[in-house]
Amino acid sequence: MTLDHPLDRPVWNALTSSMKAFAIGDARAVRLDPACGVFLAAADDGPEARSAMTELARLYPGSGIVERAGGPMDGVLPDGAEVVGGYPCVQMVCSALTAGGGSAIDAEPLGEADAAEMLALATLTQPGPFRERTHALGGFFGVKRDGRLVAMAGRRMRVPGFSELSGVCVHPDHRGQGLAGALSRIVVSDILADGDQAFLHARAEAATTIRLYESLGFSVRIPISYTLLA
Known part of the structure; x- marks a missing residue:
């Protein structure tokens, strides 16, 4: 299997192009700034890349690896790595939102002043890896009730032509109100307006989650493996 599409290796392609400012490493291996996330990738499965990947994993514990399932980089890990988690995923893409959109919501941009609340909400709801500076990746919108953040969605990985919808989460007390779908529409609309296609993992x-995104215009592209290291 060849890896010709930029989304076949989203972490490597993001951190060596559009997101270089958030990358640690070199041409052999890269790691997302640990204040922003967990992602780690090697250039290839050769000894030099594996050695650099191993060193980054040692320096920044708790790294996560995202690769196309069944691809040549699937299962390529740092030497001596201890796998403590992970799960099979699907990668979904969207080039146009479906018509409609449900009820309008009172969403607002989120930024530095909201960082603590964003981290607390993500820690409670576990939408995926979220760290104290993930908000710095930009493009987040949220809904507040009585001055408290109860739902949010934003962007994460960016490769030329594609931006990732991520961090979609709703406080348990406010679920069932369509907030996840409405916020996702706002973020995806911005991505499309910038000339990119949207993608997500x-x-x-998670059949219910996948159906939600399909209702917005996403379709499954490929299977993805996510591996979390100690």
């Missing part, structure tokens, strides 16, 4: 077994 969802757990393969």
Whole structure:
């Protein structure tokens, strides 16, 4: 299997292009700034890249690896790595939102002043890896009720032509109100307006989540493996 599409290796292609400012490493291996996230990738499965990947994993524990399932980089890990988690995912893409959109919501841009609340909400709801500076990746919108952040969605990985919808989460007390879908529409609309297509990663077994994104205009592109290291 060849890896010709930029989304076949989203972490490597993001951190060596559009997101270089958030990358640690060199031409052999790269790691997302640990204040922003967990992602790690090697250039290839050769000894030099593996050695650099191993060193980054040692320096920044808790790294996560995202690769196309069944691809040549699937299962390529740092030497001596201890796998502590992970799960099969699907990668979904969207080039146009579906018509409609449900009820309008009172969403607002989120930024530095909201960082603590964003981290707290993500820690509670676990939408995926979220760290104290993930908000710095930009493009986040949220809904507040009585001055408290109860839902949000934003962007994460960017490769030329594609931006990732991520960090979609809703406080348990405010679910069932369509907030996740409405916020996702806002973020995706901005991505499309910038001239990119949107993409995302969802757990393969999360049928309800996948149906939600399909209702917005996303379709499954490829299977993805996510591996979390100690």
